[in-house]
Amino acid sequence: MQLASMFVHPLKSARGIPYTRAFASWQGLLHDREWLLTDESGRFITARDYPQLLTIRCTLIPGAILFQAPDTAPIAALASEFDTPSATSVWKDHFTAYHGSPRTDAWFSRYLGIPCRLLWLGRHSQRKQKTSDHGLSFADGYPYLLLNQSSLDELNAQLPEQVSQRHFRPNLVVSGAAPYEEDDWKVVRIGAVIFDVAKPCTRCTLTTVNPDNGVPSADGEPLATLIKTRQLPEGICFGVNLVPRNEGLLQLGDPFEVLELRYTF
Incomplete structure (x- = not known):
């Protein structure tokens, strides 16, 4: 088993960037979900509410990030401009991030058609993880999301049209395991980094949106099939959330190993 794909999503809900090598920090992959609208x-x-966000491309440049959207002139946000503390929230977590230049607010407001503000997480996150004092990015609740490629293959075998890894917005994708074997994982290792499996990842209608054009599927897939096949105690689940025990460099091809199972017989 090995690490087959990696994605960093600099802006929450925008398009991810595939990586061959990335630093895995306590907070998540470096630069993952450090910007928020x-x-x-x-x-x-x-x-979930503004699927056109999926069409925004992000390019990381030293000290800044470049945003590009269809039929729209690109704009760069300089981290040094984001120095005004601003209260925000992600689900039930309330914390402080940083607001900056109004020109980026205007760019996103025009593109989405609603008044909005761009925030930067800052050099040190003020948001804490559920199980430790380590910082957390603007991710929904955990620093890492892992998919099992075999589970995706099994799901695609049940669908009229195949979906991609990007429909599920993972950070890490592993290959070589059996389908849905991840339901039993408790502790895993990728390269030199050890992760606790916190819980199965619950899924919503965002999985039905085409990640290339932001258009929802007419048949409600793949969520319609997941509702029939992946009802777990936590909800409709696909993939698992991870919490790291240490930091380190990850690269594609790193060996993946299950260190401890949730259930033993």
């Missing part, structure tokens, strides 16, 4: 009250905005 909010409404004027500070509540987070995602592609």
Whole structure:
């Protein structure tokens, strides 16, 4: 078994960037989900409500990030401009991030058609993880999301049209395991980094949105099939959330090993 794919999503709900090598920190892959759009009250905005966010491309450059969208002139956000503390929230977590240049707010507001603000997580996150004092990015709740490629293959065998890894917005994808074997994983290792499997990842209608054009599927797939086949105690699940025990460099082809199972017989 090995690490087959990696993705960093610099802006929450925008398009991810495939990586062959990335630093795995306590907070997540370096630069993952460190930018966030909010409404004027500070509540987070995602592609669940504004699927056109999926069409925004991000390019990381030293000290800044470049945003590109269809039929729109690109714009760069300089981290040094984001120095005004701003209250925000992601689900039930309330914390402080940093607001910056109004020109980026105007760019996103025009593209989404609603008033919005761009926030930067900052050099040190003020948001804490559920199980430790380590910082957490703007991710939904955990620093890492892992998919098992064999589970995706099994799901695609049940669908009229195949879906990609990107429909599920993972950070890490592993190959060589059996389908849905991840339900039993408790502790895993990728390269030199050890992860605790926190829980199965619950899924929503965002999985039905085409990651290339932001258009929802007419038949509600793959969520319609997951509702029939992946009802777990936690909800409709696909993939698992991870919490690291240490930091380190990950690269494609790194060996993947299950160190401890959740259930023993």
